[in-house]
Every structure is written in C-alpha cells, then in structure tokens.
Amino acid sequence: MSSAIIAEIPVIDLGPFGDGDAPGAAEVAAAFDRACRDLGFVVVVGHGVPQAVIDAAHRSARAFFDLDLATRERYAAPPGGFVGYRGLGAEGLSYSLDQEAAPDFKETYTVGRIDRGDEPYFTSQLGRMYMPDPTWPAEVPEFAASWAEFYRQMDRVAWRLMRAFATALALPREFFDDKIDRNISCLRALNYPHPSTPPQPGQLRAGAHTDYGSLTLLSMADAPGGLEVQRDDGSWAPVRVPADAFVMNVGDLMAQWTNDRWRSSMHRVTNPPPDAIGDTRRQSLAFFHQPNYDAEVIPLASCCGPANPPKYARTTSGEHLFMKMTKAKNLNV
Numbered sequence: 001m002s003s004a005i006i007a008e009i010p011v012i013d014l015g016p017f018g019d020g021d022a023p024g025a026a027e028v029a030a031a032f033d034r035a036c037r038d039l040g041f042v043v044v045v046g047h048g049v050p051q052a053v054i055d056a057a058h059r060s061a062r063a064f065f066d067l068d069l070a071t072r073e074r075y076a077a078p079p080g081g082f083v084g085y086r087g088l089g090a091e092g093l094s095y096s097l098d099q100e101a102a103p104d105f106k107e108t109y110t111v112g113r114i115d116r117g118d119e120p121y122f123t124s125q126l127g128r129m130y131m132p133d134p135t136w137p138a139e140v141p142e143f144a145a146s147w148a149e150f151y152r153q154m155d156r157v158a159w160r161l162m163r164a165f166a167t168a169l170a171l172p173r174e175f176f177d178d179k180i181d182r183n184i185s186c187l188r189a190l191n192y193p194h195p196s197t198p199p200q201p202g203q204l205r206a207g208a209h210t211d212y213g214s215l216t217l218l219s220m221a222d223a224p225g226g227l228e229v230q231r232d233d234g235s236w237a238p239v240r241v242p243a244d245a246f247v248m249n250v251g252d253l254m255a256q257w258t259n260d261r262w263r264s265s266m267h268r269v270t271n272p273p274p275d276a277i278g279d280t281r282r283q284s285l286a287f288f289h290q291p292n293y294d295a296e297v298i299p300l301a302s303c304c305g306p307a308n309p310p311k312y313a314r315t316t317s318g319e320h321l322f323m324k325m326t327k328a329k330n331l332n333v
C-alpha cells in the first residue's frame, strides 16, 4: 500500500468511540465528520469483529462461487426478488445513475435482514419485499451460520458508526437509533472472476455508481483490478485495505440527510490490467446498511440555513432503495 493511498483514505480507529459514551468519542466523531466532508471513504479499524468471523464468511462465499454454474443457478434470485444468486451480466450499477453501459463482470450472492419479528412491519407485503427469507445454499453447510454471524456483527458496527455520525452532526447520539433498529440492510458477496476474454467495450467489474443507503461496509481480499473512488477533479484513487479492516463509505441517504455536507462519492471496480499475472479473481463482502424502510429522510435542520436551503425533498429509506434497485435491474419490476 503506498503512502499516498493511506493519506488519501483516512484510517479511523472505532475502538475509542465505544457506543458513543467513551472518553474518546468526540474525537472519533470529529474525524468522521472531516472524512465524510472530503471523499466520504474511510478505512475503519478497531471495529471489534473477530477475524475468524470475517474469514468464515469469505470462505463460505468462495465455496459457493466454486460450485458449478448449474448448482449456483438453483439459488437464482426469483423474478422480482434480489436475494440469492445473480450471475454474470445480471446487473449494471451504472444504470442506477441512468448511464447505459455493458453489464458488470461480476456475480453476486445476497441475503436480506436475517432477524425478523412477527409484527406487521416484517410480515406485511412491504416488509416481505424488503426482507425476503434468505436462501442458504445447502451445498455449503457452514454458509448459513457463518453469514448470520457476520451479518449481525456488521449490523452492530454500522449501529456504532451511526452513533458516531449523530455525534459528528451535533445531534443527540441516539438520533438514528429508532431509524435503524429494524433496518433493511443486505449482505452481499461479490465474485469478480478472472476474465478469460477481454472485457466488452465499456465493461467494468462494477460500473461507476454511488451507494444507495446510509453507509456501506466492505471487506475485501486484495487482487489486481480493484475498488476506486472518484476525486473532485474526476480522477480515480485506488482503495486498498488490509484483510482485517473495513472500508466504510457514505451512501446517498446520508448525503441527503446532511444536505450534501457529506459526500456519497462515485466509485467503481476496475478490470485487472491485461498484463496481470496469474489468477485475478477478486472477492468482496459488502454490507449495505439501509435504515428502516419507513424511516423518513429530510435534510437535517443543523445542515441547512439561509445560505444553504434544503436540496432534497422528503423521501423514505424504502422508497429510495426501491427506485435505485429498479433502475440497476436488481428488481425485475
């Protein structure tokens, strides 16, 4: 990792934040405010997720993608659904920004919220759409348990980050608690195969896009052809993290909540260089944190003023997600 990369994507230790009441909390929150005003990308260390939990989730995903295609396709997302397997070419993230290009050269496996209650919030038609039953590939026996554990741990990290966000925005630290206590986050493994033929014109591993929700946490195994974030001048900065750290990036809903004080930056996953040697397969695990589907998102008063009127109309977490997923062809509706 070059020092330029380290300098560009700040590293923040979440440990001293605690749950928002630890002595170092204010300092950690201030570091997030600075980073989120800048590129909106942070390398998070001290997150508390055991390495064994991270490794087990990666191993299960890898074992799934190693199954033959016919088996993988048995777990294909049903029409109109987004959980389960989606093969090469099923999705183009650039479409979510109305940019047509060749589809992403990736395959994915996704689960929605795992712990659900029996109240209407969960059992209603909307609840079932945003939180469909997860499907677990039987051929990888440890998949279900390793992913359920990883999901819960990531949910906890995201909850702490949202407390850091509230503190950073001079709100009561509990401000987001009741907006994310029944969140509709999804956990997705992305497998970028080693390409055996050159990419189609304009085809990337993942086209340029912004993420839709409050924040995204990414765990990745390093490989040629990786994540890049767009700088102000339009150029792209590589994002690399060690296997024990997560990349955190701000999503659209946080940008809207903060009236663009914070940035939901464009990012993409590039192809491996044509002269890359050996296997360039790459895998990442993304936890897309998405508030409760009925949580209202209205620019915060503390981020607006006479010189800075609200730029966004009211939306809800669910409405925003539905609109973006429909465009990206995550939902066949």
Ligand SMILES: O=C(O)CCC(=O)C(=O)O
Pocket: 190, 206, 211, 218, 220, 226, 227, 267, 268, 269, 283, 284, 286
């Ligand atoms: O695989 C990665 O590193 C990032 C993928 C990504 O940005 C996404 O799926 O939203």
Ligand SMILES: [Fe+2]
Pocket: 209, 210, 211, 216, 267
């Ligand atoms: Fe993304």
